[in-house]
Amino acid sequence: MTNSIQQTLIAQTIKAVQQLYSADIPESQVTLQETRKEFEGHITIVIFPVTRFSKKSPEQTGREIGEFLQRNVPVISVFNVIKGFLNISLADQHWIELVNTKLIDSSFGTFPANGKKIMVEYSSPNTNKPLHLGHIRNNLLGYSVAEILKAYGYEVVKANLVNDRGIHICKSMLAWQRYGNGETPTSSGLKGDHLVGKYYVIFDKEYKKEIDALKEQGQTEEDAKKNASLIKEAQSMLQKWEANDEDVIQLWKIMNGWVYDGFEQTYKQLGVDFDKFYYESNTYLLGKDIIQEGLEKGVFFQKEDNSVWIDLTDEGLDQKLVLRGDGTSVYITQDLGTAQLKYDEFKMDESIYVVGNEQDYHFKVLFLILKKLGKSWADGLYHLSYGMVDLPSGKMKSREGTVVDADDLMAEMLETARTRTEELGKTEGLEEEQKASLYNTIGMGALKYFLLKVDPKKRLLFDPNESVDFQGHTGPFIQYTHARIKSVLRKASYDKSLALAYPKELSVYEQDLIQVLSRYPEVLEASAKEFSPAQLANYAYELAKLYNKFYHEESILKAEDETAKNFRLHLSAVAARTISESMRLLGIHVPERM
Structure with missing residues (x-):
């Protein structure tokens, strides 16, 4: 249509x-x-x-x-x-005109620059542990939304706000000091983020031992948690960090460096990138000027203990603390300051925060405060809230048995892709290097497609085996369809410069294929406006399914005459191009051969 x-x-x-x-x-x-x-x-x-x-x-x-x-x-x-x-x-004349005036043009579905700038902030990891399954959904959503918006004509800035300070990183640092014996990523053979994560787990284990010992001595659990020597040392380390203690800062830089190297490898395997990094160590003191501005405007009020609050009860929310009585920041203080910093630096028309739905309330409050402060750009802020990802019970355990590690999951996907591809005999005639590349393409395509085909707001159940089904609603099915089309075009020695001829009558399968191909710009526009890669993902599946029907019902290479063959080859080339572009915007590669 x-x-x-x-x-x-x-x-x-x-x-x-x-x-x-x-x-x-x-x-x-x-x-x-x-x-x-x-x-x-x-x-x-x-x-x-x-x-x-x-x-x-x-x-x-x-x-x-x-x-x-x-x-x-x-x-x-x-x-x-x-x-x-x-x-x-x-009538046929409508479909033929569509092919002739639109589909055959390689620029069909491209949008001109709209003159607007948009920031998409995603990933936002903590530097005390590796990325996990939830981060994978976050990164894939953020990257894909950014690419879709770019295709729709926006100038896009991909941003990553790294949580690189606070008590969590001090816990890893302290545990490494106590129990690490100088271990490094090189000496251990571990990725840097996994090594630092290992010491975060060790801290937690040793901390629990101390709590249990203090409870046996008669302390309540609450008192034991406060009095354990480990937590006191971690808090002392944080104070030293904030006081710019040379030794603590040096260790912090070394261990964060290990983590960044590890993250970089994970990001590369995931196929995501960023234009701008923000670090909480640079932004955690921001926002205090905004609090002062809000007090002067009467947006905030001060309590007797000097703490600063905003009353949002008229908006159906509650009173919210924005600055502690001792003058120290809370999360919302920092987020107010960082929002202003980002706008001052990029002057974007819109800004999207890709963050899980457990933070819905936080972002309601943040955006409301900025509007009340009269920030002209606050109307352009949007929280892309997404649901959690679950795995079928019994599938894949993480190193600690709690959270599914991103690197483990990706390795599992490549292995699943290898097994399934070899079982189906789709690797004949390929060199080992080509096979490895194909397994990576299929495994990562399966993972990405399965996570992106579901509406971001919905919680989803990810089944690694189901995602690599070559016949189901999956990435590999769409990838295989693309490879099939490319095979047809190679066998026919297809030349896109060949003049397009039209058969006297179009079949229902040709009409259906033209109809769904013509919808691509509408789907891209809807995906961009709703920040939903799911629409584009499901469109790619619908197109692949329809092409396979067309392929089985209409002979292409042995068509009844050269005109029909010529026309069907051109249609096939448009289908391959549209599938390829749709999947590219999802961050998924489609192979030429399978």
Whole structure:
């Protein structure tokens, strides 16, 4: 369905109601949708809203509107009415014109620059442990949304705010000092983020031992947690860090360096990148000026203990602390300051925070405060809230048995891809290096597609085995379809500069393929506006499924004549290009051969 035919049908339906029933129907009440596959037709007009003007049954109204449209819209070939639905079939000339004027042009589906700048902030890891399964969804969502927005015409800045300070990193540092014996990533053979994560776990284990010992001496659990020597030392280390103690800062830099090296490897394997890094160690003191500004404007109020608050009860929220009585920051203080810093640096029109749904309340408060402070750019802030990812029980345990490690999961995906690909015999004639590249392409494609095909807001269950099914609603199915098309084009020695010829009559499979190909710009636009890669992912699957149907029903290489062969090859090339571009925007590579 294309915008031009939609607009024509909407305009003509309004005219039909005027001429047939002497009434004006609002454009918003003319509903068009794709005809369901079990019925004949391409576009369906929902008739029910018109019956209040016609005062006739939906069937009779549908027939009268259909006859009017057929007289006035030349590309309508036939129509049928089923209950309150008018199903319209479009003539071959419409589909041929679409191919000729739009689809065959390699720039079809590209959007010009819209002059707007948008920041997408994602990943936001802590430097005391490796990235995990939740981070994978976060990174893939952020990267894909950024690429989709870029394709839609935005200037995009990909940002990463790294949580590189605080008690959590001091715990890892202290445990390494006490129990590490000078261990490094090189000496241990561990990635730097895994090594630092190992000491975070050791801290927790030893801390629990101390708590249990103090409880045995008669202390309550709450007192034991406060009095354990390990936590006191970690807090002392944090104070030294904030006082810029040379030895503590030096150790912090070394261990964070290990983590960044580890993160870089994970990001590379995931295929994500960033234009700008922000570090909490540089931003944690920001925001205090904004608090002062808010006090002067009467947006905040001060309590007797000097703590600063905002009252959001009129907005259905509660009172929120924005600065402690001793003048130290809380998270919201820092986030207010960082939001201002980002705007001052990039002057973006919009800013998206890709953060899990457990932070919904925090972002409601943050955006509301910025609006109350009169920040002109606050209306452009958006929290892309996403649900958690679960694994089937019994599948993959992490090193600590609690959180699924990102590197472990990716390694598992490559192994699953290798096993499944070899079982299906899809590696014949490939060199070892080519096989390794193919397993990586399939494994990472399976992981990414499975996580991106679900609406970001929904919680999802990720099954590694199901994701590598070559016949299901999966990345490998779409990748295999692309490879199949490329194989057809190679066998035919396809030349895209070959003049396009049209058969006398199009089959229903050719029409369906043209229809879904023509929807690509609409889907890209909807994905961009709703910050939802899921729409594009599901479109790519629908296109791959439809191409396979076309491939099985219509002979391409042995077509009835050269004109039909030529036309089907051109259609195949457009399908390959559209699948490739859709998957690229999801961060997924499609192979030429499989």
